[in-house]
Amino acid sequence: MGVKLLFLDIETAPILMTSWSMRSPEASAVWVERDTFILMFSYKWAHEKQVRTVCLPDFPRYKRSKFDDKDLCGVLHHLMDEADIICAHNGDAFDIKKVNSRLIVNGFGKPSPFKTIDTLKIARSAFKFDSAKLDNIGRYLSEGRKIPNTGADLWRGCVEGDLKSWETMRRYGKQDTALLERVYHRLKSWAPNHPNLNLYKEYRDRVGCPTCESTNTQRRGIAVKQAYKYYRFQCRDCGSWFTGMKV
Incomplete structure (x- = not known):
């Protein structure tokens, strides 16, 4: 089959904490009521057509705790363990490290080694776009946009278990990953250190x-x-x- 390239995007819940002030730099945590956790993720294999989403309400554990992402992390661990390469926008600085932190907190071991492609790094290394956000790059290249949403209200709705918010979050995640793949294909020839996909071929295949x-x-x-x-x-x-x- 060749290389197993996984396009991935995650969405996390905000930290719930107390603070003496709403102004920076005084706005530091007095104590933390709830740590961050992964609300959902969307993914697509390069060799498949369908974008899939995995959300906390997909698991029985959600009925007992709306903030427990252990089962979701189990699916993420399996996907990462299977992938040869994972592509994400700002993935090296955020998505991959955030997932790793939730994996170890939930008792999972390190997935098998994989390479990463970060479309944000490609955008910043080869171009001087007015903005390197995925939404704007999609606009510049006429590859589409993110789905408009209500911002913090959407995340709050999901944290509180609102079903309509979850429906919107699924659509938002699917579009993010679909847009990620399209942007990747436009940028990949400019990548300074793109993984050599020939190395994942069978020896008899033409290079x-x-x-x-x-x-x-x-x-x-x-x-x-x-x-x-x-x-x-x-x-x-x-x-x-x-x-x-x-x-």
């Missing part, structure tokens, strides 16, 4: 573009690297440049 696996490539000149010269290629499908054998 193609390391970014998208396409064999629709064209040799275009010579690339000089330190002491050696290499044939240079460009993918006619995704636009990536890569090098082949020594000259």
